[in-house]
Amino acid sequence: MKKVLEEELIYEILSVVEEIPEGTVASYGQIARLIGRDRNARLVGRVLSMAQFYGNYPCHRVVNHAGRTAPGWGQQRFLLEEEGVIFKDNGCVDMKKCQWDCE
Template identity: 75%
Template sequence: MKKIMNEQLIYEILSVVEEIPEGKVATYGQIASLIGRDKNARLVGKVLSQSEFYGEYPCHRVVNHSGRLAPGWKEQRFLLLEEGVSFKDENHVDMKENKWDC
């Protein structure tokens, strides 16, 4: 059985995250699609939850498909506000205004 997560996959995901422009957000599914793994949005989330082991990446710019912030990560909202990202409510980014058009 082939191991799903390997160093190459991790760096593929993180290299896409690194490309998200300041003031924009991407979704887990969008990143999965960009690396050719359309059905692996959860895998992207798993990698991002461990990104601190691989360097500094703007993981705060990644949200779910409806713009919801990562649960339990209070700093994410603050970091996005600093970049000028607008919100629909306390926990949801305005995706129409802020989604990365890649």
């Protein structure tokens, strides 16, 4: 595997993230499927961890498949709640109510 990600791939991922509507979330796997890389959810996470170097993208709208927010990013939940995203009692996003319906 290449150590340096190709910028074309980075911008492909970020362009999908940019399309996630306010008040909804997408999973890492969902984004991977949308770019034709079904088994590369971790790659999506890696790209999002450095998205600030490529511009201003709504990365806070991406969670894992169970609705869990990114570890170590306490502000993510606040940003999502500000947009009206619903959280369950266990602290995860309610994916049934808030997942982006794009597929």
